[in-house]
Amino acid sequence: MLKNIAELNVIVDKYVHWFNHERISLKTKGLSPIAYREQVLGN
Template sequence: KQSMSRKGNCLDNAVVECFFGTLKSECFYLDEFSNISELKDAVTEYIEYYNSRRISLKLKGLTPIEYRNQTYMPRV
């Protein structure tokens, strides 16, 4: 079942749903975890990778952190 924050509006979580799909396909489904601690460590490492090293064509070839810094930091 899709998650919805408001009745009948599944688009509220579109960005998060997309990220979780990517997390599952690039991290979760590619490995086997023998305990919850291994899974937590893998997710933590993946989020670090995703934000700081994984480039995105949708973000003009930048990582999410680079894009945020370029877009939202005041230019001096």
């Protein structure tokens, strides 16, 4: 169980980082959303 709002913020920040930087998606050719965006935009 969560002890305070600060702990919740840490958990949410870790999840958002994982969601955008680490998870792979079949729709994005096996790349993470950030990696796919960088590839498409040529950054």
